[in-house]
Amino acid sequence: MAMRDVLNNVYSLGVGAASASKEQIERTVNELVQRGEVKRSESNQLVDDLMEKGKKAQKEVESMITERVKQYLVSMDIPTQAEVDALKARVAILEKTLDKQNQAHSNDD
16 A cells, blocks of 8 residues: 555544644655655645545544533533523523512502
């Protein structure tokens, strides 16, 4: 298997590409060009492909982490922001109702 294929497989899995900078990727591709494993004419496209795969892998990792955190919060029975907001709204309504009742009772005196 050629070094380019190995690099593509590694980067397609997101190992390294998600955290590698463009400079690091360019340096690696230039080394492959110097060793004759990648043609100079293909190097720019390879850098672009690896950068794109890295971005895609990073988004996939972020999505997976977000999903795992959500699952963890659900398993810990921690309320969501929407649930907290709904409770705040209900409390505000109850407070207004109590205020009106208190005002009505104070007017009766």
